[in-house]
Amino acid sequence: MGWIKIGSLTDIPRRGARCVTTPQGRIAVFRTAEDQVFAIEDRCPHKGGPLSQGIVHGASVTCPLHNWVISLESGKALGADEGAVRTVPVKVDGEQLFVTGEMLSDLVA
Amino acid sequence: MDVTVLHLMPTLMERQLDPAAGYLLEKAVDARGIKVITKANTKAILGDRKVEAVELADGTIIPATLVVMAAGIKPNAWLATEAGLEVNRGILVDAGMQTSDSSILAIGECAEVGGHVYGLVAPLYEMARVAAARLAGKDASFTHSDTPTKLKVTGIDVFSVGDFADGDDRQEIVLRDASAGVYRRLVLKENRIIGTVLFGEVTEGAWFTDLKKREVYISEMRDTLIFGQAYQGGTPLDPMAAVAALPDDAEICGCNGVCKGKITAAISAKGLTSLDDVRTHTKASASCGSCTGLVEQLLKLSLGDAYNPAAVQPICPCTPLGHDDVRRLIKVLGLRTIEAVMQELEWKTSCGCAKCRPALNYYLVCEWPGVYADDYQSRFINERVHANIQKDGTYSVVPRMWGGVTSANELRAIADVVDKFAIPTVKVTGGQRIDMLGIRKEDLPAVWADLGKAGFVSGHAYAKGLRTVKTCVGSDWCRFGTQDSTGLGIRIEKFMWGSWTPAKVKMAVSGCPRNCAEATCKDVGVICVEAGFEIHFAGAAGLDIKGTEVLGLVKTEDEALEVIVALVQMYREQARYLERIYKWAKRIGIEEIRNQIFSDKEKREAFFDRFVLSQQFAQVDPWSERVSGKDKHEFAPMAAVGLLQAAE
Numbered sequence: 111m112g113w114i115k116i117g118s119l120t121d122i123p124r125r126g127a128r129c130v131t132t133p134q135g136r137i138a139v140f141r142t143a144e145d146q147v148f149a150i151e152d153r154c155p156h157k158g159g160p161l162s163q164g165i166v167h168g169a170s171v172t173c174p175l176h177n178w179v180i181s182l183e184s185g186k187a188l189g190a191d192e193g194a195v196r197t198v199p200v201k202v203d204g205e206q207l208f209v210t211g212e213m214l215s216d217l218v219a
Numbered sequence: 220m221d222v223t224v225l226h227l228m229p230t231l232m233e234r235q236l237d238p239a240a241g242y243l244l245e246k247a248v249d250a251r252g253i254k255v256i257t258k259a260n261t262k263a264i265l266g267d268r269k270v271e272a273v274e275l276a277d278g279t280i281i282p283a284t285l286v287v288m289a290a291g292i293k294p295n296a297w298l299a300t301e302a303g304l305e306v307n308r309g310i311l312v313d314a315g316m317q318t319s320d321s322s323i324l325a326i327g328e329c330a331e332v333g334g335h336v337y338g339l340v341a342p343l344y345e346m347a348r349v350a351a352a353r354l355a356g357k358d359a360s361f362t363h364s365d366t367p368t369k370l371k372v373t374g375i376d377v378f379s380v381g382d383f384a385d386g387d388d389r390q391e392i393v394l395r396d397a398s399a400g401v402y403r404r405l406v407l408k409e410n411r412i413i414g415t416v417l418f419g420e421v422t423e424g425a426w427f428t429d430l431k432k433r434e435v436y437i438s439e440m441r442d443t444l445i446f447g448q449a450y451q452g453g454t455p456l457d458p459m460a461a462v463a464a465l466p467d468d469a470e471i472c473g474c475n476g477v478c479k480g481k482i483t484a485a486i487s488a489k490g491l492t493s494l495d496d497v498r499t500h501t502k503a504s505a506s507c508g509s510c511t512g513l514v515e516q517l518l519k520l521s522l523g524d525a526y527n528p529a530a531v532q533p534i535c536p537c538t539p540l541g542h543d544d545v546r547r548l549i550k551v552l553g554l555r556t557i558e559a560v561m562q563e564l565e566w567k568t569s570c571g572c573a574k575c576r577p578a579l580n581y582y583l584v585c586e587w588p589g590v591y592a593d594d595y596q597s598r599f600i601n602e603r604v605h606a607n608i609q610k611d612g613t614y615s616v617v618p619r620m621w622g623g624v625t626s627a628n629e630l631r632a633i634a635d636v637v638d639k640f641a642i643p644t645v646k647v648t649g650g651q652r653i654d655m656l657g658i659r660k661e662d663l664p665a666v667w668a669d670l671g672k673a674g675f676v677s678g679h680a681y682a683k684g685l686r687t688v689k690t691c692v693g694s695d696w697c698r699f700g701t702q703d704s705t706g707l708g709i710r711i712e713k714f715m716w717g718s719w720t721p722a723k724v725k726m727a728v729s730g731c732p733r734n735c736a737e738a739t740c741k742d743v744g745v746i747c748v749e750a751g752f753e754i755h756f757a758g759a760a761g762l763d764i765k766g767t768e769v770l771g772l773v774k775t776e777d778e779a780l781e782v783i784v785a786l787v788q789m790y791r792e793q794a795r796y797l798e799r800i801y802k803w804a805k806r807i808g809i810e811e812i813r814n815q816i817f818s819d820k821e822k823r824e825a826f827f828d829r830f831v832l833s834q835q836f837a838q839v840d841p842w843s844e845r846v847s848g849k850d851k852h853e854f855a856p857m858a859a860v861g862l863l864q865a866a867e
Contacts (some may be wrong), residue, residue, distance in 0.1 A: 121348060125596040141855060143570045158614040163600040166572040172573030174600040174608050177572070179388035190489075190499045197273040209860070 113201055113208035119145065120205060127162040127171070128146055130209065137198055138162030138208065140182050148182035149200045149209055155180075155193030221279035223281055224248065225259035235368040235379045239395075243402055255280075256271055259495040272835060281846045284341035290559055292338045294329045309336045314360035316350040326350050332361055339366045343478040367473060369421070369429055369509060378421035380428050382406065383414035392445045403445055410438045418857035425513065426461060429469045455556040462516040471513050474506035482514065486521040494518065494528070534796075535574035537566050541766065543796035546582050555587055571597075577798035581683065584719050585791050588833035595850065599679035604853050605841040606663055613655040614663060618670050619716065622709035622728075623651025624689040632673030636666055650687030650725060664854055676716075677842040683797070684719045685726070685787075688712040689737065693730030693747065701822055702747035704730035707776050717838040718830070721794040721803070724787060739767045748772075752779040756786060756812075759806040765801055768809050771817045783827035786816050792829075 122128045122141040130137045136152035138161050146169065153164045159175030169182045172189060179188045185197040201208040224231075230241025231248070245255045260276035264286055272282045293310035296308045305311045305319035309331030314406045326346035328338055338342060352359035368432065370377035383406045385391075394403040395422065401417065405427065406414035411434050413426040422605060428435065443450040443572040448461045467480030485491060493547040497514055498505040504514040518526045531541035538545070554560045558580050561571060571579070583591040595603050606614035608691045609689070620629065631652055637645055643657040654725035658666055667677075679686060688711050693704030708728040727738035728745040738744025740760035744767055746753040758767035770786065773779050789812065794803035804812055845854075 114860055116860065121852065121857050123852065128852065133861065136856075147837045157610065157833055158612075159610075160608075163604075163608060165416045165576060165597065165599065167570050167572045167576065168568060170572075175610065178574065216319070 113210055116207050118205040119147065119207060119208070121207075123165055125166045127164075127166060129148040129162050136160070137209065138171075139209075140166055140171060141201065142166060147200050147202050147207060150180070150182060150185050151195040151198070153195060155167070155187060155195055156191065161195070162205055189213065209215075222252075222255075223254040223256060223283075224714070225261060225275070226255065226257045227260060231368055232368075232370075232834055234375075235406060236377065236418075237379075237383050239393075240379070240402055240416045243400060243418045243459060244370075244377060247400070247692065251374075262339070265397070268525075269638065273397060287731075292328060294331070296329055296631055299325065299329070299561040301826060307331055309409045311461055314349075314362070315353050316346055316361065317353070324350050324353065330500060333363050335363055337366075338370075339473075341366050341470070341476040353591055364432065365519045367470075369473065374417055376417075376421040378417040378424040379415065380424070380846065381412070381414035381431055382631075383416055385438075389413070392441075394445045398790045405445060407437070410436055410441075410777065412437060422512075425465060425469060425471070426757045433466070459516055459520060462513060471517070472501075472503035472506070472510045475502040475504040477501050479517065480818060483521055484515050486518060492522065492526065495534070500712065528563060534578055537561075537568045537575050538564060539570050540564060543577065547588075549582055549586050555583065555591055556585065557597060581719060581721065581796050585833070589836040592859035602683070604660065604663065604850075605677055605679075605681060606658070606660075607681045607847065611657075613657045613659055615654050615680070616658055616663070616666055616670075617652050617678035619677035619678040619712075620652050621712050622688055622705050623843075624690075624705060624709065625653075629673055629675065632670060632675070636669050639669065640666055647685075648680070650680075651689045652680065652687060654680070661854055661856075664845050668846045671840075671843050671846055675842075679716065683717045683722050684717070684721065685712070685724050687725055689725075689727035689741075691728075691735040692820040693728075697730055699733060700730035700747070701749050702730060702752065704736065704745070704747050707745065707747075707752070707779065708736075710776065712780050715784065715787065715830075716836075717840075718791070718834060719788070720787065720791050722797050724790075724800065726840065728784075741767065742765070743786065745783075746781060751775065754779060754782050754786075757809070759799065759801045759803040763801070768804065770813055781827050782816060784830050785823040786812070788833075789815060791833075792826075 116130050116139065119141065122139060124141055125143050127138050127140045129182070130139055137149050138152040139147065139149045141147055148169065149163065152160050152171040154161055154175065155179045156173065157175055159172050161173055161180060163174045164171040167216040170179050170188060171182060172179050178191050180186070180195060181188055185195045187193045198209055230236065230238045231244045232241055236244060245257065248255055261273060261713050263274045263277045264270055265272040265274055270283055272280050272287060274280050296306045296310050297312040299318070300306050306325065312318050312330045312332050314323050314332065316326050316330070318325050320448055327343050330346065338596045349359045349361045365381045367378060367380040383404065384762060388408055390404045390407045392407065395401070399417035404416045412431040415424065415431065417424055430773060437444055440451050448464065465479050467477045467478065471477055471479050471482060480505050481529065482497060482501050485497065489500055491497055493502065494511065494515060497503055497518065504511045515528060531544070532573050532714055533539050534542055534545060543704040548554065548564060549560060552563055554563055557571070557576065560579050570865050577599055580594050580597040584593055601607050606616050608614055609674070637643065637655060640658060642655045646654045646656065646729065650653050688707045688708040690708030692700065694700035694702055695705055711726060711728070722743045726743045727736040728747070729736040729738045730744055730747045732748065734746060737747055739755055740756065740758040742756065744755040744758060746755060751772055753772050754770040755767035756770050759765040773782060790800055790803055793807065816826070
């Protein structure tokens with residue numbers, strides 16, 4: 111697997127997110143209060159809202175447009191809403207963060 | 220505005236209401252200051268370049284500056300006609316929604332089924348269900364059922380369903396209470412209800428509709444039928460029993476076509492406990508809200524004493540505590556961080572949720588000015604990046620224009636920014652500001668830098684905080700102006716900008732009672748009069764519409780400022796997060812607020828002083844801070860991954 115470096119853990123605020131732009135669209139990379147890191151497509155399944163701009167709580171994010179709550183682990187909408195975004199595997203090596211090139215090409219599929 | 224309604228027929232809503240109810244409606248509309256002329260056959264609209272009057276066939280001339288015409292719904296069947304489909308009033312479909320071409324279905328207001336064309340949403344949903352079932356290869360057919368008509372005008376309760384024309388084979392039962400403005404009429408055919416008209420008191424509508432739908436033989440209860448469900452049988456039933464007696468397929472929410480069974484099933488299957496839960500899961504009561512009472516009764520019925528809407532509503536599922544308890548405990552226990560609140564008050568989640576965190580952040584900002592470190596990760600995106608997120612993920616930027624006053628230099632600077640950053644839309648807002656929409660997040664700091672050079676600071680159009688103070692030109696220019704309303708508005712805005720509040724605060728100052736700044740529907744408003752300044756508050760012109768309450772009259776600008784600042788500080792300290800001033804005032808009581816702010820000098824001054832203290836830490840322009848590099852990480856992607864790398 112080809113891992114691509116995207117930055118370090120400290121680039122992302124705790125309970126926050128940063129974006130990685132790719133030719134296939136934007137990925138949102140989240141850091142939880144406990145320093146877990148998740149990456150998902152930056153498009154809410156509801157109306158395409160930028161999930162990277164939402165409030166991060168536990169291992170979930172609330173979309174800033176209409177308050178859908180998305181699980182960062184599964185990419186699925188929680189609560190009464192139904193839908194899912196793609197998740198992107200992230201490798202954490204010390205402080206360094208990597209995503210895989212293969213997964214990126216999957217995003218367009 | 221002076222409004223006259225012209226109506227061709229002898230009574231209003233003649234298709235939905237019988238003449239008696241139509242007459243009562245006319246009186247009720249008239250009582251709200253709207254003139255009604257029925258049997259008004261419009262002959263001409265007079266005027267040369269601009270409308271001047273409307274002339275009726277009987278020669279009456281009604282002066283007018285604006286004419287609004289309503290002509291009802293007519294299906295647009297042009298496409299179907301062109302395509303060679305059979306069209307009558309609408310596109311003809313059979314009970315399976317199939318048009319004359321077996322490969323084309325039609326649903327909605329354009330379709331005509333069984334001689335009916337529908338304009339209400341409930342039958343259209345039913346059509347969609349039938350069409351979907353057919354497409355999925357299942358059997359389904361549409362049957363006509365009368366949809367009750369309700370008038371959604373505050374304070375006028377009207378309900379009608381079915382057929383209420385007179386006829387030899389028909390009988391009627393009528394109840395009138397002229398002084399209470401109540402009218403009920405049931406039309407019977409062969410001892411079954413075929414039509415119902417209710418005016419003034421419409422709670423029995425659901426029951427009558429149900430009797431009609433099920434074609435219940437009513438001769439047993441004919442003597443008491445008109446009084447409603449509560450009067451059938453021995454002891455009067457309470458409203459709860461009335462709801463309990465409704466069958467599962469009785470419609471509760473007409474807007475979204477939700478029946479009783481769907482709601483009760485969702486309550487038990489999903490463990491719903493509040494009105495909001497039911498709205499989320501079933502959409503019942505989520506549109507116009509006129510069925511809220513029924514939905515609450517269903518909750519009570521399903522949950523018994525476990526449902527208590529008067530009980531303290533928890534902030535969110537992370538805690539059993541309500542807003543007021545949390546605020547009190549933050550103060551009493553001296554809790555100074557979000558983590559401390561969650562630890563000490565035994566939060567059920569590790570780091571809260573998108574509902575409680577912004578609330579806690581506000582409560583801490585308000586309680587500990589200068590001590591609490593604002594947690595930006597607990598703020599909604601707009602307050603985190605000081606711009607308004609739009610549906611496509613771009614942002615809008617609104618610079619502050621004090622009191623709505625601007626200048627050539629400011630306008631030139633805005634024009635230059637618009638050109639430089641190719642900003643697609645520039646719009647004047649309702650609060651007398653200029654909004655630039657469609658700005659990419661990465662461009663925000665550069666946009667602010669340019670605006671800052673022209674002297675602009677953030678307009679806080681995104682904030683749960685002081686938004687705008689609208690003004691009119693007042694005694695500076697206006698021949699009616701009694702005071703310098705522009706000057707006072709600017710003074711208030713310069714004093715109060717930057718402060719965070721439980722929900723947005725919009726203000727206005729009008730220079731005379733003509734009220735060109737529309738101060739009487741604002742959170743706080745001032746109407747200048749010869750004798751001084753009339754302070755208004757608790758107005759609303761959004762989801763709800765409500766005129767302001769008068770707090771009191773003061774003689775000088777200084778007093779006006781002190782009263783307004785004290786009022787806002789009281790609101791800051793007592794309201795629940797996201798609760799606008801009018802809702803807070805309703806909860807606390809107008810009189811109580813007036814006592815504390817207007818009558819009690821000591822209290823007023825204490826509120827004022829606490830506001831002034833908090834402003835020392837709040838009046839920092841967030842835009843210039845970010846131009847200087849604060850929160851840099853917010854405005855740039857962490858990495859850009861190219862195609863070549865991805866292909867490695």
